[in-house]
Amino acid sequence: MLQININGTLAAIYRAMCSLDASAGFAPDYAHSIRVATMCMAVGKSLNFPEKRLQSLVACALLHDICSPPPYKVIGESVPSQECLQEHCRIGQSMLDLLPLPTPIDGFILYHHELADGSGAFGMSAEQVPFEASLICLCGFLDMTVDFDKIGPTGLPTLRKTLQYGDFDRFNPHAIKALLKVLDGKLLHLLRSDLTYLFWEAFPPCNLHLNNNALYKLGAFVAHLVGAQSEYTREHSLQVANIYWLLGRERGYDKNLLAELYLVGCMHDCGKLSLSGRLLDKKSRLDTVEMQIIETHAHLSQIVLRSIAGASPLCEWASNHHERLDGSGYPNGLRARELDEPSQLLAVCDVYEATGASRPYHPRRSPRQIRSIIGKMSDAGKLNPEMVAQACGVLGHYRPGHVPAPSTIEQTTVLL
Ligand SMILES: [Fe+2]
Ligand SMILES: [Fe+2]
Ligand SMILES: [Fe+2]
Known part of the structure; x- marks a missing residue:
């Protein structure tokens, strides 16, 4: 059986995604998926996820927009249509279903645009969506609304308040609670664009026999x-x-x-x-x-x-x-x-x-x-x-x- 290195595989796919974005003419935010994955990794660790479950979560967070640029990039609007979001989610899930990962990832990408009040891409309720998908959704939205390079340590209390009392009441409350638990000065520092290389150091080593x-x-x-x-x-x-x-x-x-x-x-x-x-x-x-x-x-x-x-x-x-x-x-x-x-x-x-x-x-x-x-x-x-x-x-x-x-x-x- 061929042994493959999941860390190297994810890095190669990530580089490919960045090239694709650039050649499609989008101004690529290379660090978005790394920041989402960094937040998910911190949450998974704090919830004591077994190592394999953590690796699958982080891999999905890193590749959540694979092969289908986020709809807001395609149509240039902040609120894309439901059909557009559904297509985006279907493409991503069908791609990642082909990728060897340590544990099953059913619905992690398919439902990464669901909101807890049922107003997401497929209108699912929070209970119908895997926790991993809700977490990717929350971290993705947070990253799109906050500039972590500018916020600085003094912005942390405001950021935490926004998560507790702001627009975020549409997101899974368990995911918000779990993110708040890890959202401190250390995580803020790791989310700076010039420190994204640290993500690759932090990803647990993973080899799979295929x-x-x-x-x-x-x-x-x-x-x-x-x-x-x-x-x-x-x-x-x-x-x-x-x-x-x-x-x-x-x-x-x-x-x-x-x-x-x-x-x-x-x-x-x-x-x-x-x-x-x-x-x-x-x-x-x-x-x-x-x-x-x-x-x-x-x-x-x-x-x-x-x-x-x-x-x-x-x-x-x-x-x-x-x-x-x-x-x-x-x-x-x-x-x-x-x-x-x-x-x-x-x-x-x-x-x-x-x-x-x-x-x-x-x-x-x-x-x-x-x-x-x-x-x-x-x-x-x-x-x-x-x-x-x-x-x-x-x-x-x-x-x-x-x-x-x-x-x-x-x-x-x-x-x-
Ligand atoms: Fe060829
Ligand atoms: Fe060739
Ligand atoms: Fe997405």
């Missing part, structure tokens, strides 16, 4: 995250993952390795999250400098995978997907003897998918056209010829861009 089902879900999570920036990269990543899995199965790899291949396929281009969406989806051909910028993504994908999976060989497979057997690839110009089998196979899958895909500068190509292009690369000593032959044989049965997911193939195989 079963194969969790690996598939994590792969889907990353592909969706990438898709928030570039729809093409999302489709491409999922197709590469399907092809990688299918060719791996053809080569007789076991179930555990196949699940790892799927995850790496979904993640191989995640380094593109650090690049501008405009550059990724540019309709015309890229110039030399733009190409150099794009090429950094292979190394960036390796950095993301390292923060998630540590020293696992999966990181090398991802970063090697643009290497070529004759040393002409990037980022390191590695040659055949330096590239292991999964690295060479991923390069074939990536080229096959990208060659067949519809792009602004070339239309979708048929399996025959792909065979001709990829065959020339194999003849030139750039791709493994045996793997290229296998890819052309196996994938010739599928319309380019329509290779089914492993779950669909396995169901079909069982039925046969």
Whole structure:
């Protein structure tokens, strides 16, 4: 079973969220989610939450607005419509349901815009909402109404009064009581924007062993995250993952390795999250400098995978997907003897998918056209010829861009 580092995973996702906000043109408040998570961590600790429950709460607080910018940013109003809020909450919950976390998080994100008087996104009462969701809601609202950088220690008594007697009567009273218990000078200090790095120090170390089902879900999570920036990269990543899995199965790899291949396929281009969406989806051909910028993504994908999976060989497979057997690839110009089998196979899958895909500068190509292009690369000593032959044989049965997911193939195989 693959061990992943939850701390590194959350940090990588947080960095991705900041990049997404910036490339979508929002003035990102990078520290908002960290401040909400810092408040939730203080409350969870003071209520003696078991460590795993605390980790799940803090992770949800940190990622509560994932893949769906808060509605007030989208429509530029302080009171977004109910439908808008519901959609925002649904997207966030469905994303985090894919993420491996230590304990179940049912409703934590779905109900993070519920108010105790039933006037929230889904009109739920305080009793129907998990405490974690009420707490995220309260801390999120407090952070949006208070500037913790300006308030200073002298503002603490006023802040506490506001929570007790001000607008906050619409929030869960248990959450308010729990927040008041920890809202002191020390917490105020930790909520300053220039001290957000302390949050990462305070998050309890957490490693999880993922079963194969969790690996598939994590792969889907990353592909969706990438898709928030570039729809093409999302489709491409999922197709590469399907092809990688299918060719791996053809080569007789076991179930555990196949699940790892799927995850790496979904993640191989995640380094593109650090690049501008405009550059990724540019309709015309890229110039030399733009190409150099794009090429950094292979190394960036390796950095993301390292923060998630540590020293696992999966990181090398991802970063090697643009290497070529004759040393002409990037980022390191590695040659055949330096590239292991999964690295060479991923390069074939990536080229096959990208060659067949519809792009602004070339239309979708048929399996025959792909065979001709990829065959020339194999003849030139750039791709493994045996793997290229296998890819052309196996994938010739599928319309380019329509290779089914492993779950669909396995169901079909069982039925046969
Ligand atoms: Fe939200
Ligand atoms: Fe790539
Ligand atoms: Fe790719």
